[in-house]
Amino acid sequence: MYEAIAFYLFSALTIGLFLITVMSKNVLYAMTSLAAGMVLISGFFFILGADFLGVVQLIVYVGAVMALYSFAMMFFDATRDIKEKNTPAALVFLLGGLSALVLVLIFAGPIHSDAVQALYPMHEGVGNAQDVGIVLFTKYLVPFEVAAVMLLVAMIAGIILAGKKMDQSLTKDTSVDDADEILKQKDAK
Amino acid sequence: MIGLTDYLIVSAILFSIGLMGVLRRRNLLMLFFATEVMLNAVNVAFAAISHYYNDLTGQMFAFFIIAIAASEVAVGLGILIVLYKKHGSLDLDDLASMRG
Numbered sequence: 001m002y003e004a005i006a007f008y009l010f011s012a013l014t015i016g017l018f019l020i021t022v023m024s025k026n027v028l029y030a031m032t033s034l035a036a037g038m039v040l041i042s043g044f045f046f047i048l049g050a051d052f053l054g055v056v057q058l059i060v061y062v063g064a065v066m067a068l069y070s071f072a073m074m075f076f077d078a079t080r081d082i083k084e085k086n087t088p089a090a091l092v093f094l095l096g097g098l099s100a101l102v103l104v105l106i107f108a109g110p111i112h113s114d115a116v117q118a119l120y121p122m123h124e125g126v127g128n129a130q131d132v133g134i135v136l137f138t139k140y141l142v143p144f145e146v147a148a149v150m151l152l153v154a155m156i157a158g159i160i161l162a163g164k165k166m167d168q169s170l171t172k173d174t175s176v177d178d179a180d181e182i183l184k185q186k187d188a189k
Numbered sequence: 190m191i192g193l194t195d196y197l198i199v200s201a202i203l204f205s206i207g208l209m210g211v212l213r214r215r216n217l218l219m220l221f222f223a224t225e226v227m228l229n230a231v232n233v234a235f236a237a238i239s240h241y242y243n244d245l246t247g248q249m250f251a252f253f254i255i256a257i258a259a260s261e262v263a264v265g266l267g268i269l270i271v272l273y274k275k276h277g278s279l280d281l282d283d284l285a286s287m288r289g
Contacts, residue, residue, distance in 0.1 A: 003190075003191055004190070004191050007191045007195065007196075011199040014199075014203065015199070015202055015203065015206065018203055018206050018207070018226045019206055021210070021222050021223070021226060022206055022207070022209060022210035022213070022214075022219075022222075022223055022226065027218060027219070030219060030222050031222065034222050034225060034226070037226070037229070038225075038229060041229050041232070041233060044196075044233050044236065044237075045232075045233075045236050048196075048236045048237055048239070048240040049240055050236045050239065050240065050248050050251075052248075053232075053236055053248050053251055053252065056252065056255060057232070057255065060255050060258075060259055061225075061229075061255070061258075064259060065225070065258065065259060065262050068262050068263065068266055069218075069221075069222075069262070069266070072218070072266045072269060072270065073218070075270055075273065076218065076269075076273055076279060082216050082219065084214065084215035084216050084219075084280060084282075085215060085282060089213075092209055092212045092213045093209070095208075095209075095212055096205050096206075096208055096209035096212065097205070099205055099208055100201055100202065100204075100205035100208075103201040103204060103205065104197075104198060104201050107197040107198075107200070107201060107234065108194065108197065118242055118243050118244035119244055119246050120244060120245040120246055120249075121243055121244060121245070122243050122244070122245055131245060132245065132248060132249075132252075135245045135249060136249060136252070139249075140249050143253060147253055147256040147257075150256070150257070150260055151256060151259065151260050153260070154259070154260030154261075154263040154264050155260075155263060157263070157264045157267060158263035158264055158266065158267045159267075160267070161264070161267025161268055161270065161271050162266065162267040162270045162271075164271070
């Protein structure tokens with residue numbers, strides 16, 4: 001009963017918030033609704049009994065990724081509305097609806113097969129975090145280490161890409177040559 | 190009672206919202222937001238399948254998807270900053286230089 005109420009509440013709120021993310025013209029509104037939607041997605045994980053995944057979702061997505069986005073938003077001039085020439089809505093709705101139909105078919109097809117068996121079954125009486133830890137550090141140890149190396153590479157790439165010419169402002173400073181060029185390019189448009 | 194199908198339908202709706210955003214948006218930062226929506230929708234589907242089949246594999250894949258999303262954001266935002274320094278804009282139509 002409570003599960004059903006929570007499911008419908010979370011799904012309605014998530015769909016609404018993600019629609020705002022996709023449709024909004026303002027970067028700040030889009031980012032805030034994306035963060036709220038991710039909190040509610042972690043609510044889905046808690047309903048489904050994946051406690052550790054929910055906590056990781058809160059820490060990584062709502063904590064780290066959203067902090068990165070908000071710092072990036074400060075680099076760009078994010079207070080004004082974005083002017084973009086959007087693709088015609090009818091085409092987008094047609095394509096989106098068709099792909100949604102295909103997705104539902106793809107997902108609903110395998111459900112009728114009862115032959116699916118659990119590869120790494122959950123244990124009764126053992127917490128979710130212990131179960132996840134045991135499977136992650138025995139069966140998925142190599143992918144785990146590869147993911148660690150990938151995160152290191154991503155960190156170095158982020159530092160190298162974003163760290164160049166960090167001493168000059170992107171939006172305001174007109175005394176630097178590059179910023180002058182940027183302003184000239186803007187005037188030329 | 191809520192079954193697996195309900196979760197998968199919600200996940201498909203969320204995924205198509207993200208896909209609609211990817212098709213519709215012209216600003217690169219907004220495109221990143223739309224891809225995050227799609228990744229989250231897939232994570233919901235994985236967690237639901239993991240719960241209803243009593244299997245931990247779905248949760249494992251969701252963990253790796255979260256790791257990949259985090260590194261994607263780190264590298265992608267670095268590239269966005271470099272692009273903004275170079276062009277002064279994040280609009281895809283302004284950035285397109287090869288007009289066949």
